[in-house]
Amino acid sequence: MKSPIAEYLRLTSSPAPAWCAVPLRLIVGFGFMQHGYAKLARGSDHFTAILHALGMPAAGLLASATIGVELLGGLAVLLGFLIPLASVPMAVVLLVAIFTVHLPNGFSSIKLLSVDSAGAHFGQPGYETDLLYLAALAALVLGGAGPLALDNLLFYARGRKPVAGL
Numbered sequence: 001m002k003s004p005i006a007e008y009l010r011l012t013s014s015p016a017p018a019w020c021a022v023p024l025r026l027i028v029g030f031g032f033m034q035h036g037y038a039k040l041a042r043g044s045d046h047f048t049a050i051l052h053a054l055g056m057p058a059a060g061l062l063a064s065a066t067i068g069v070e071l072l073g074g075l076a077v078l079l080g081f082l083i084p085l086a087s088v089p090m091a092v093v094l095l096v097a098i099f100t101v102h103l104p105n106g107f108s109s110i111k112l113l114s115v116d117s118a119g120a121h122f123g124q125p126g127y128e129t130d131l132l133y134l135a136a137l138a139a140l141v142l143g144g145a146g147p148l149a150l151d152n153l154l155f156y157a158r159g160r161k162p163v164a165g166l
Helices: 004-012 017-042 044-053 059-079 083-105 128-143 150-155
Strands: 112-116 119-122
Touching (some): 017 044, 017 059, 017 128, 044 059, 059 083, 083 128
Antiparallel strands (some): 112 119
16 A cells, blocks of 8 residues: 555656646747737837836837747747747846836735726736746746647757756
8 A cells, every 4th residue: 555645746746747838838928929919909109108108218129129029939938949048038028027017016916906886996916927927937948848849849850859958
């Protein structure tokens, strides 16, 4: 008879831990692309005005760079393509967002202010979601892109096994 601890470890130790990267890639990649698309849909000049109001230098250049990082970086993560490289500018975008926008709003990303007949009303989000994105990017860099990654198809097609992370 196996001990309860051994049974617990067996249930929590996946035989294919690399598959854990797939849902991370899907949500991080889609999330970044959605944020980039939203900025484009509203008009990049709208986002440029926001950056200008925040006192960011070269607001137009930073707006274009941010949208590009969100769209292209998100696509790279979604496809599992060069994630260690793509994650650097993505992390920079997240850190800038934390320190210029979200930090004064505290940790929580959900601030329920009130509920009335029109529905729920929320306050400004904190930096919680940005930290979750940073943690997911770190997990993908350290643990690898997992199966179904474009890197596996392009770089490991000759029978070599992918490297787990950095």
